Amino acid sequence: MTVVDNEPDGRAAGLRARKKLATRDALSSAALRLALERGPENVRVDDIAAEAGVSARTYNNYFSSREEAICVALTADRALRVGAALRAQPADKPLAAAIVDAMVSQYCLGEPDQKTICLLFSTPALRNEFFRTTTAMEWPLAQAIAARTGLDAAHDLFPRALAGALSGAARVAAEHWLGAADGVRLADVLREALSWVATAPPAPSPLSTMGDPEC
């Protein structure tokens, strides 16, 4: 890394970084498109690399597994957008409502096509990778929650625990939506699931007073 390098958004950041992001994006989008066309089983890394115009070896310099490229195309910036959406919520809105609205808004823009999400659950390897990316959303979300509650995402447990719970509920909501009737909207299912989990800001005294005989 030289003096100045890739900006987090990739805008106006030197030719090298832009090309790097371009190839990365070309690879992930090609992987997703091929997986949707042929099915994830019939996609070789050589195909993805050829589609993106790079060598197969270069592919491994960007993604360490075939599934990673597919999932990244779906959930890469969504993670950051969820955090940003939560920060953009009005400050006087209660924490739970702000979280629910932010996540629902970001989960439903883009194309939550049933085909696409169904693809993620078709193969065990893809499911695993999808779970991993789900947890990737937790960190930006935890930071946004921390900013809103005046806590520290690095040291306090509450923001991260809540983010983990929300991501778990969101994943279950997606699964449920897949098995539901066609008329059901993902936004409704997601809002319902998140509303149960999104809890009040942390109690000033986080110590629990319950008994703990075991362990």
Next chain:
Amino acid sequence: MTVVDNEPDGRAAGLRARKKLATRDALSSAALRLALERGPENVRVDDIAAEAGVSARTYNNYFSSREEAICVALTADRALRVGAALRAQPADKPLAAAIVDAMVSQYCLGEPDQKTICLLFSTPALRNEFFRTTTAMEWPLAQAIAARTGLDAAHDLFPRALAGALSGAARVAAEHWLGAADGVRLADVLREALSWVATAPPAPSPLSTMGDPEC
């Protein structure tokens, strides 16, 4: 499968089924032991198979990846035990408290050795598999929640969503415990995180009344 075959607990169920479970258990325990001794990088499938006394090809008939065998040894029956522990809770205890007590009790018996959990977070592939097994705990937990609330785990969203949120919070608690000081007990961290997520039984009218301008 003939007339009578493997009982779910593996007791008194024909020699074939017992041998099957025995080899499966031998494989997973051997995988865990070798991973702890040499580190997960220096464990080949052939080693695990040789340690269990079976062929390498047979290994793939039981586990489709090397990491799966290691994680199964850690979280296989814990999933069922969590559900059983929740059902064993007194019926008059509130749902949230029952869930927290049940999960904390089952997470802390056995040997939540820091070494073992640290092993799961050492390698990305193992982390992924650990996340997957975390979700495996959701289904028994959701069934137990459904039984307690009078809902149906197969069709109602609440039990599964709550189980997903709980597993996410539990995973974050484990991560937090790894980075915490030595004096901190996993049970305390886990209880704190779960107490935030464990919510009241589902509202009789699950419909949300919030606005939903997007999508």
Next chain:
DNA sequence: CGCATAATTGCGTGGCGCGAAGTTTCGGGT
């Protein structure tokens, strides 16, 4: 323009997942 750095690429290696065919072991029916 020239050097340092980073990225890409070809090649080779080790390993994995799995399909097919053959062999051993178990279950149960007569």
Next chain:
DNA sequence: ACCCGAAACTTCGCGCCACGCAATTATGCG
């Protein structure tokens, strides 16, 4: 007690993938 069908295990082998290494090329910067 014996035998036959089925299930599990084994051996062989193929295709694919992740990665280290070294050479080549593109880029940043003075």
